[in-house]
Amino acid sequence: xxxxxxxxxxxxxxxxxWREKCGxxxxxxxxxxxxxxxxxxxxxxxxxxxxxxxxxxxxxxxNFVYRFGIEMTGRVVDDLPREQASAVRRDYDTVVRTRQPLxxxxxxxxxxxxxxxxxxxxxxxxxxxxxxxxSCSSREVDMLLVAAxxxxxxxxxxxxxxxxxxxxxx
Numbered sequence: 494x495x496x497x498x499x500x501x502x503x504x505x506x507x508x509x510x511w512r513e514k515c516g517x518x519x520x521x522x523x524x525x526x527x528x529x530x531x532x533x534x535x536x537x538x539x540x541x542x543x544x545x546x547x548x549x550x551x552x553x554x555x556n557f558v559y560r561f562g563i564e565m566t567g568r569v570v571d572d573l574p575r576e577q578a579s580a581v582r583r584d585y586d587t588v589v590r591t592r593q594p595l596x597x598x599x600x601x602x603x604x605x606x607x608x609x610x611x612x613x614x615x616x617x618x619x620x621x622x623x624x625x626x627x628s629c630s631s632r633e634v635d636m637l638l639v640a641a642x643x644x645x646x647x648x649x650x651x652x653x654x655x656x657x658x659x660x661x662x663x
Contacts, residue, residue, distance in 0.1 A: 499623055521628070586626075597622050620642065
């Protein structure tokens with residue numbers, strides 16, 4: 494099976510693990526991905542239950558909580574801001590329908606959070622996200638394993654001016 498290869502080595506390693514666990518069934522069993530197996534990715538992972546057309550976060554990594562200032566564990570994708578929820582839902586629907594991994598680069602403006610409060614400045618960030626389908630029956634996708642890492646960022650002040658830092662965008 495051919496997939497686009499992630500640029501971030503952590504995502505490449507996770508995709509390799511997923512492929513290894515696929516075996517002949519086409520979809521790996523979600524029980525193959527224990528906390529011990531996923532230890533090096535845990536803070537940057539989300540586990541999402543798929544049921545009745547709804548996507549509910551079973552786990553929302555601590556790095557995401559810290560970076561975005563919101564805890565999504567136990568909540569559904571539709572609790573995200575409308576534009577973000579729509580984009581995330583499209584990606585998740587694609588993975589459930591195709592039963593194939595999806596790799597996406599996305600850029601957005603995020604509030605800068607200082608000691609758990611939002612300040613008036615935004616960071617324009619580019620992230621790479623990997624969405625992997627999992628199953629307990631090897632037929633239906635009933636869980637998604639999602640990992641994401643920031644590739645680059647810029648600070649945007651109130652006037653819309655930016656200054657870059659971090660790795661160069663790709």
